[in-house]
Amino acid sequence: MKGLILAENDFEDLELFYPYHRLREEGIEMLVASSQKELKGKRGYSLKADIDYDEVNPDDFDILVIPGGKSPERVRLQKKAVDIVKHFFNENKPVAIICHGVQVLISAGVVKGRKMACWYGVKDDLIVAGGEFVDGVSVDGNIVSARHPGDLAEWMKKFIELLRNRKLL
Numbered sequence: 001m002k003g004l005i006l007a008e009n010d011f012e013d014l015e016l017f018y019p020y021h022r023l024r025e026e027g028i029e030m031l032v033a034s035s036q037k038e039l040k041g042k043r044g045y046s047l048k049a050d051i052d053y054d055e056v057n058p059d060d061f062d063i064l065v066i067p068g069g070k071s072p073e074r075v076r077l078q079k080k081a082v083d084i085v086k087h088f089f090n091e092n093k094p095v096a097i098i099c100h101g102v103q104v105l106i107s108a109g110v111v112k113g114r115k116m117a118c119w120y121g122v123k124d125d126l127i128v129a130g131g132e133f134v135d136g137v138s139v140d141g142n143i144v145s146a147r148h149p150g151d152l153a154e155w156m157k158k159f160i161e162l163l164r165n166r167k168l169l
Contacts, residue, residue: 001168003030003063004056006081006104007049012069013041014149015098019065022156026169028063035078042069053080058087062168068099068119068148076107085110089142094166096159098146102126105143116145 003023007016020030032039033056034049064085066072075081085108088095097105102118103125105111112130115138123133137146137154144162146155163169 001028001062002060003028003065004058004061004084005030005032005065005067006053006075006084007032007034007039007067008071008074008078009036009040010070010074011039011041011067012071012099012149013043013045014152015067015069015101016041016047016071017045018149018152019067019096019156019159022160023063023065026160026163028169030065031061033081033084035074035081053078053084056080056084058084058091062093063163064088064093064095066095066097066101066104068097068101070100072100072103076104082108092142094159094162094168095143096145096155097143098151098155099148102131102145106131114143115140116143117147117151118145119147 031050033051040046089110099119106129115132115134117134117138144159
């Protein structure tokens with residue numbers, strides 16, 4: 001199984017590294033896609049992107065993770081990244097978002113009628129786009145969403161449960 005993380009600079013460090021390593025523990029090959037070759041998180045941690053958005057064939061990936069921080073504001077400006085998100089929703093593939101990650105989904109036009117958690121500061125954006133804000137970890141079809149780093153353990157637990165229920169693990 002292969003997973004993809006979409007990220008740009010100023011990602012929330014824990015929201016990228018926690019799912020990256022937790023999903024690798026489950027045997028999932030995780031790649032980070034970005035428009036940058038090297039990324040730096042809000043808290044100063046850095047990593048090298050594995051692949052550019054233009055090189056991503058979304059058919060090659062089974063799951064998608066979008067961490068928060070300021071990264072989603074930059075990810076949503078990349079047309080190819082938004083197209084990747086649309087593909088995951090069109091194919092009903094599992095998606096995990098946290099914090100500001102919902103901004104990318106809003107730009108992809110995939111939140112209408114969906115129940116999702118997100119950072120409180122962008123919940124109005126979610127609501128205006130036709131989504132329903134959930135104040136806690138939420139599972140709605142193919143998406144597992146969370147509000148902030150305090151939700152990390154429950155977020156990944158529910159995402160892994162979704163993968164097991166779909167017989168992907």
